[in-house]
Amino acid sequence: TIDDFKRAEDQVYKDFFDKFTFKATIPLYDMVADSNRYVPISFDFITRFIFGVYNFYRDIYLKEKSHERLKLIFERFKNRVHHSNSNIFKELKLDLFIDKNKKFATGALEFVGKQRNLHFENCKFFAAIFGILGVKVTDFIYSPKDYYCRFELLETDLVFKEELAKKERIRLLEENVTYMTNYNRMLVDKDKYLWMNLAIDNELFICFKSKKAFNKWIKTIEMDLRKFGAQKDFLSKILHFFNRIHWIKIENLNDLSFRIEQS
Known part of the structure; x- marks a missing residue:
């Protein structure tokens, strides 16, 4: 049927x-x-x-x-x-x-x-x-x-x-x-959607409006690294932060070498 x-x-x-x-x-x-x-x-x-x-x-x-x-x-x-x-x-x-x-x-x-x-x-x-x-x-x-x-x-x-x-x-x-x-x-739409797209462009970098704003972010990240991470990875994770905001380019994590990317 x-x-x-x-x-x-x-x-x-x-x-x-x-x-x-x-x-x-x-x-x-x-x-x-x-x-x-x-x-x-x-x-x-x-x-x-x-x-x-x-x-x-x-x-x-x-x-x-x-x-x-x-x-x-x-x-x-x-x-x-x-x-x-x-x-x-x-x-x-x-x-x-x-x-x-x-x-x-x-x-x-x-x-x-x-x-x-x-x-x-x-x-x-x-x-x-x-x-x-x-x-x-x-x-x-x-x-x-x-x-x-x-x-x-x-x-x-x-x-x-x-x-x-x-x-x-x-x-x-x-x-x-x-x-x-x-x-x-x-x-x-929300700001974050544009920022997500900007983040993948290595020709851009984030600039903080004030030293206070920069210190706030560094302090927050440092607290999380010490609370949830291993001490031996602390410096490499800090480098990852600056790499993510396109201030530096990591060359070798083993010896913590990098080059500055800002113009």
Whole structure:
């Protein structure tokens, strides 16, 4: 029967996604996700999952090159995400618009979350999945107050392409995710997000406004090193501090040698 077929199909989805998911404490992971807010999705870190999703949908739905099959992909994906994540979603809507006079279909995804940071991470996740499937994000509307987002989507020739086209899919994934992680958005958020990005640029260094501020940080770090660290590592850890704020470049920790980096 149709119901039996749907149950079997649901089980296929469940078996696939169960390999990559686990139950978690939502408040804890929402807190952890806060610091990851503007960190781009690392393709290298999630290669197996991303291409697992690509192969899963290709093998099941894209053997027939039709928009009806594409619409079915979106519908099944929507159902799977909605039913498996009811604790972090309030609403999820995915529409596909097919115009016979246009080469590529367009679409829109809207969803409302329940937690600020997990909702934003899911925005990045959806953008990445769309990219690897060959769907381009053309606009992104986001309301942090309502935990609401809307993606405007455009099909590309990658959707039904026979070849893997790995580089093109990764490029599209990265472009899609920048709708969430760009500086236009970051600059109106908390200071720490910009500082995290500045910290990885070795051409910059931190300057303290006063000797009092410098002494405060040194004192705090010194207290933690003496309380939680080993005495033999004290000087090397102090060097690590100055290395982290880009005042020096450590050359050899064994003999505590370094060079001054400030101009």
